Amino acid sequence: MVDVEATIPPVKGFRVAGIHAGLKKDNALDFMLLVTDRPCATGGIFTTNTVKAAPVLLSQRHLAAKAGEIRAVAINTASANAATGMAGLANAETVTKWVSEQAQIGAEQVLVMSTGVIGTHLPMEKLQAGVERAYQSLSPDGWSNAAQAIMTTDTRPKLASTTIFTSDGQYTIAGIAKGAGMIAPNMATMLSVIITDARMNPAQAQSLLTGAAQKSYNRIVVDGDTSTNDTVFLLASGASGVTLNSPTEMLQFQEALVAVCQKLAQDVVRDGEGATKFITIDVFNASSDEAAHKIANTIASSPLVKTAFFGNDANWGRIVAAAGRSGAAFDPDTAKLWISPGEELFEEDRGLLIFEAGTPTSYSEKEATGIISEETVYISLDCGAGQGQATVWTCDLSHDYVDINGSYRT
């Protein structure tokens, strides 16, 4: 087990700031800047939406050119700089230029992210002053402000870190994330920056990040929508002096990275728009891992399942029906479904068996309602079809989700 903290200590090679640049009202922090003291090996993953925001397109280009030499990441809220055409791309480029001037680095060494309303242009004047002010505020201790500065409808900042001790010394992996709405598998509106002072090359950074995302960011569902801006970076400064040489060291790093990413991804679900419950969906003995993932995702995305959770209704029929429409092989006659309170299983006890061999068991409705009324619920679905497994984390669908998204722009 990796011990993950919800705070971030100073990490060698990184300074960060979160400031109010005037993009949001009420002096809320709204602009984040990360600057490294040396070139970082960097991996990135981006939205699979064919409508990609300008910062995504620009960061993809910069990363392709300078994956071994990234020096800064700038993130603004309020405007997603998506569907803004050539002007939007030029604006994103200008932001990287301003950062490069402050930090005395190349513009291509700067990555950018934006989040907020689609189709509005970046407020360039405010951002220019913001970049300067953020640069002056950089500090190894700025992570709490940084995490706050990337929030949109998030209600709380999301930070995670862990420190690994090796025979060569110690290194830290840390990250911040924002989420809230438009969260779906395959990179939802999730912005996240992960840093480490371990040493690796860009190809390692990319493959480690891709692998970790498969077990974290791509395993969460809030509403099934996928945004135009999703981006996660992993920057490795190498400043700890610890190098990932052996497969064992890579594996140890991977495990710790997954733990940090899972913590952040789960925090995104916990803070999903209007969420009142945190639900773990564990599908196993499916015909393949892909089938298990498809079934778990379909259950997690079903509005009928999500509203039943909101209503504290142990409506297993909707769960089974969602599994049946997932497109993956699923036979209710070989399936078993359990519900249990909590986020994890305790001693492999899956809780109350409510469905088996095509029909409900003679479970107590009162007991089931009691479990489903908890703030954390663990769903186990045994497909009885093979060895495939997937865990997906999701939340319920509440009145507040409708409120938040019915009036987001107003």
Place this chain on the structure above:
Amino acid sequence: MVDVEATIPPVKGFRVAGIHAGLKKDNALDFMLLVTDRPCATGGIFTTNTVKAAPVLLSQRHLAAKAGEIRAVAINTASANAATGMAGLANAETVTKWVSEQAQIGAEQVLVMSTGVIGTHLPMEKLQAGVERAYQSLSPDGWSNAAQAIMTTDTRPKLASTTIFTSDGQYTIAGIAKGAGMIAPNMATMLSVIITDARMNPAQAQSLLTGAAQKSYNRIVVDGDTSTNDTVFLLASGASGVTLNSPTEMLQFQEALVAVCQKLAQDVVRDGEGATKFITIDVFNASSDEAAHKIANTIASSPLVKTAFFGNDANWGRIVAAAGRSGAAFDPDTAKLWISPGEELFEEDRGLLIFEAGTPTSYSEKEATGIISEETVYISLDCGAGQGQATVWTCDLSHDYVDINGSYRT
């Protein structure tokens, strides 16, 4: 244009009843029986969910055996008879036996549908008395009661009919439907019975129904869920004496059938759980019809799009973002998006152009909000990529949807 009425006149060969069998409270009609005076050529389409309710499995079997000789359809509400195992299948079979005894026909000539809560068994005692009472109530004029008797969370009955005049005489196509929740493409929780006194063979009935469903029932989205019970039948009594011989006659029938099915499908959307708006999504110039359908469906299923409609927010960014994640080819740089009030275009005027060439136009936000605040909204999305077209009808996602589905079983 086919003229479709919202009432059903007597149709030769058919008698129908909707009664209170004690399945619902407050004397609400809850059981429907249709009996024909001669064997009917019958087509059927069923849920694509791999979790199929007992009435679906049984009706598929009866239809395979007796597609040219169907004599009755029985529909109960309150219990879906899904996830009920062998006992559920035996119960469905017993219902067909009771109907066959009353009508003096074979049990395999009886089709059944059920709708309601998954996992509960049919209340057999009440149903036995109900079948008898319904049989005694059969009448050529019973359609209004029949349509009411199949409602679940529907707020109003759904009926449609049209009469076609040919050189050989006239025939009628008529149908009833229920919908409300769990409505998605590919047969949602949609139960519908269509009848006609035109003469055809079972293969014709099947192919005509399949074709019509593609343009109606499979083009509506309420919440993206697909139920365990979806079923539509087309029964042709032939009692009018009018035969569909020539391709022209087939085409004329097809057009009228599509019109009846579209009316019923659209009524299902209009009466979607918690729906406050009826939205037409017309995607054209896509790379193929399939791509257009995929794009239109993804827009129609997006919780972010649906909540924006509920909030009267002309959030075109969410529409474009949904198109981009549909999985179909979609390039925002060649796309155009219009919004217009109403259910249909008037003289090809697509209304207010709000997005073009990757960016929003300089449209008036006030004008856009005015349009989106209407009860009926027409969305036009030109993909600029080919010749593909698809129209999908949907509704918004409101507080009431959450209320209805958070407490459906309680």
